[in-house]
Amino acid sequence: MKIAIIGQGYVGLTISAFASKLHEVIGFDNNPATVANLNAGKSHIEGVDSSQIASAIASGRYRATSNVADISEAEIVVIAVPTPLTKERKPDLTFIESACKSIGENLKNPALIINESTSFPGTVRNYIKPLVEKYSKKPLNHLYAISPERVDPGRVDWDQKNTPRLYAGLTPEASVKTREFYSTFCDNLIEVSSPEVAEAAKLFENTFRQVNIALVNEFAEIAHALGISVHETLDAANTKPYGFMKFNPSAGVGGHCIPVDPTYLAFVAAQQGVPATFIERANEVNLEMPKYIVSRVTADNGGSLKGKKVQVIGVSYKPNVADTRETPAEIVIEELKAMGAEVTWHDPVVKYWQGCNSSDLGGSEIAIVVTLHDVMDKSGVTKSAPYVFDTTGKLSGVKGL
Numbered sequence: 001m002k003i004a005i006i007g008q009g010y011v012g013l014t015i016s017a018f019a020s021k022l023h024e025v026i027g028f029d030n031n032p033a034t035v036a037n038l039n040a041g042k043s044h045i046e047g048v049d050s051s052q053i054a055s056a057i058a059s060g061r062y063r064a065t066s067n068v069a070d071i072s073e074a075e076i077v078v079i080a081v082p083t084p085l086t087k088e089r090k091p092d093l094t095f096i097e098s099a100c101k102s103i104g105e106n107l108k109n110p111a112l113i114i115n116e117s118t119s120f121p122g123t124v125r126n127y128i129k130p131l132v133e134k135y136s137k138k139p140l141n142h143l144y145a146i147s148p149e150r151v152d153p154g155r156v157d158w159d160q161k162n163t164p165r166l167y168a169g170l171t172p173e174a175s176v177k178t179r180e181f182y183s184t185f186c187d188n189l190i191e192v193s194s195p196e197v198a199e200a201a202k203l204f205e206n207t208f209r210q211v212n213i214a215l216v217n218e219f220a221e222i223a224h225a226l227g228i229s230v231h232e233t234l235d236a237a238n239t240k241p242y243g244f245m246k247f248n249p250s251a252g253v254g255g256h257c258i259p260v261d262p263t264y265l266a267f268v269a270a271q272q273g274v275p276a277t278f279i280e281r282a283n284e285v286n287l288e289m290p291k292y293i294v295s296r297v298t299a300d301n302g303g304s305l306k307g308k309k310v311q312v313i314g315v316s317y318k319p320n321v322a323d324t325r326e327t328p329a330e331i332v333i334e335e336l337k338a339m340g341a342e343v344t345w346h347d348p349v350v351k352y353w354q355g356c357n358s359s360d361l362g363g364s365e366i367a368i369v370v371t372l373h374d375v376m377d378k379s380g381v382t383k384s385a386p387y388v389f390d391t392t393g394k395l396s397g398v399k400g401l
């Protein structure tokens, strides 16, 4: 089949890599630099090796493009564009709208249009379908479906093949064709009764994580105040074989999903007049963690950070990925600067961020470990400053959460 995948980021490129094993895939991205790199056989995301892209290109079944007309013959179109928040922290569907415009204006034949971008219930039915129709030059009876993406960048045990995938079409025919497509590279497909259920399930999965992360972060503060180890307490609770799931405290949440998706759910809840109190409180608790960490570091260092050299170690939002979107490290750095500290950052995976290169490890009086990548030498990090505060719970013999 001829597949067009709109957006060649974490989600779109991952799908492209799998789908191009069998299908003819056009990866459309409006960033020409991304397209040039991909066509040179270079992957820009963790989880997809450059060798996979190079061999897909060599097989003749994959090509990246920034020329939207190249999607015109597609039989299936997968939407994988960002769904961030606006400055007012409301759902921002402008990327989806622009993808719908590209689809509407360019497809020549009826196709199956599947949304993989995360959004609120009703997006496929009330937003994507009307927009594609609005931009289409002539009426084409496209089919519409949703199959929310569950990729966890950097993870190797769960991938496109073995991660169960939810899906639902707007019509029975759309459901059947969606199943046919994904069953070519995914082992476990679960149909739900409507696109709204699939869309809501995706949001709830990430809200579950967001709320539990906030709960454990709040508990970290309580445990410290009680003078007990949060990690030992969590390990003890985790010996219960049922009814408990362990989450670890951290500097907060980051990436494109956990800090964003729950707000999409809160948005539709508010539209229905239902308060989403857990989501709002969880957001607050997670966003307050950097301040709490800086307050702990300040207290341990004579009550002031003014003029002190502080290095933040690990600035991506989670280990082993270079993704710095919504990273809590950014707020930690802002808080430190507000306290008058001289701040540097070190991250061998991110390398370049906010216009600066990663500093060498060490050379500061204080180090705060926000993210610990596997490539980092733990003992080097532990010895990188006279005072080290670890937010990850992975270092021993230093201060921390």
Ligand SMILES: NC(=O)c1ccc[n+]([C@@H]2O[C@H](COP(=O)([O-])OP(=O)(O)OC[C@H]3O[C@@H](n4cnc5c(N)ncnc54)[C@H](O)[C@@H]3O)[C@@H](O)[C@H]2O)c1
Binding pocket: 006, 007, 008, 009, 010, 011, 012, 028, 029, 030, 031, 034, 080, 081, 082, 083, 095, 098, 099, 102, 116, 117, 118, 119, 149, 150, 151, 152, 153, 256, 257
């Ligand atoms: N990253 C994840 O782990 C993950 C997991 C599950 C779901 N999601 C969801 O998947 C969607 C995509 O996320 P991502 O992480 O892949 O984003 P990303 O930023 O990594 O990639 C998006 C790509 O889309 C391109 N793009 C933007 N607008 C475009 C347009 N109109 N036409 C063509 N290309 C366009 C961008 O240049 C970029 O390369 C989001 O809704 C996200 O919430 C992400």
